[in-house]
Amino acid sequence: MSQNLLEVREISKFYGDVQAVRNVSFSLAEGEIGCLLGPSGCGKTTLLRTVAGFEDIAGGSISIGGRVVAGPSFVAPERRHIGMVFQDYALFPHLSVADNVTFGLEGMSAGERRRRMTDLLETVGLDSEKHRFPHELSGGQQQRVALARALAPEPKLLLMDEPFSNLDVALRESLSSEIRDILKARSITALMVTHNQNEAFAMADKVGVLSQGAMQQWDSPYAVYHHPSNVIVAGFVGEGGLINGTVVDRSAVQTALGVLSADIDVPFEVGCDVSVLIRPEDIVHDDNSPHYAKVVSKTFRGPTILYVLQLDSGETVQALVPSHHSHGPGQSIGLYPDVQDLVVFERGNASVGE
Known part of the structure; x- marks a missing residue:
């Protein structure tokens, strides 16, 4: 039986007097893909940022791989062994695809970096584009490069913040399925944020519906759709x-x-x-x-x-x-x-x- 790679327990987050996250709990087993789903302002991106370590929490705890990273103690983002895929890809425009992927791979020989880069670009179908620059790629190709770069350090946990929002609808659906296949083939645990339920259903093993900072339901996509826990979930999904x-x-x-x-x-x-x-x-x-x-x-x-x-x-x-x-x-x-x-x-x- 898989152990939980990510454990979020009763966490809260305030911005001044405003409570952005309200006693949220959920977990992901090793190799599972989770998705935080909800409308703008529901707290899903704030929640992702607390897992990443970009935001502190007012209560509760977050554990990654059995290690507490927020709550009783705080571990800096760079020491949490996470990968991050941003909404705007955040690629370095002056670096080639190959150099974007290997950026940050410290402590490895040139040969090891090259092998890691080649393996990942083959995985995302872009080995033939390694000498090109980001502006020479399509949006879908840039997203694949961003994924390869995030996976290069072999993180314990991959976080994705609205990764498909800049793509057209058809590409969004096809790419979400492709990326799910890549993550599953490598048994990578991932947590994604989106407001698009089709993306959530295509990608996730577990979906968490958020409203006003509170987790309304954390369950399989099938259960969230066919057995919503309350009218908030029923109204947002489907x-x-x-x-x-x-x-x-x-x-x-x-x-x-x-x-x-x-x-x-x-x-x-x-x-x-x-x-x-x-x-x-x-x-x-x-x-x-x-x-x-x-x-x-x-x-x-x-x-x-x-x-x-x-x-x-x-x-x-x-x-x-x-x-x-x-x-x-x-x-x-x-x-x-x-x-x-x-x-x-x-x-x-x-x-x-x-």
Whole structure:
């Protein structure tokens, strides 16, 4: 069983009277990739900087490889054995790709540095570009060089701060998968920060959703999406909304979509008023269905259309429908629910998206 390479326990961080990080705890096993996910200002970059040692903490502790680096004692960033990939790549413009990668490899012979550089550039697919300079490379190539440079000292932990934010969407998705493969092949433990859930899901073994400096959920991408711990997570991850329901037995809820059943017991007593999370994929378009809803709005996405539909109760749900089924606002379309994961919250909690 893998040991935890990174342990963050009940840490807090203040800027004056403002608490940027609130009693956050999480851990990463050796070889795991974690992602801190949340909107701007939620504290994710501050949290990453405390792990890096660029910020101190007001309480709690941080351990890397079983060694306490923040809390009871403080270890300087350069002595934490971490690698860092920055949002703007931070490459040296006057150095070649090869020299960028080997920069900082002190105490090694020229031959060792050359072998390390060649191995890493082959790993990231840039061995043929080693004599070029950063300005001669594309954004994706520069990001690969930044990764190779961060891995050159063989750090215990790799930290990445919004590493794909300067790239276009298609390159972002392909590069995130490529970098995950590289890290997994080398069994490198990594922690990334992003506001983009697609990047988080493509990269991470564990995702931590942050809101107002507090960790709302630390779990697998699947669990975060299909089993959000609260409405904050449900609102930030994926699309959808809440509709009202009443628990009719321990595994079923009555809603405007009919009785929705679950394979497991819902955590509320029979008769309780609850809110039910409905994702777009939970609603299936079917012109032969006896159940209809009115189109409120539509968003064309090429192969699919995202509809906002009004039920007879006045509540709205979203549906993701193949785009050859095109209906205008005001039209009624047939639908039926296909809710595989029944996610239920106590009625009266903040609405999804808040």
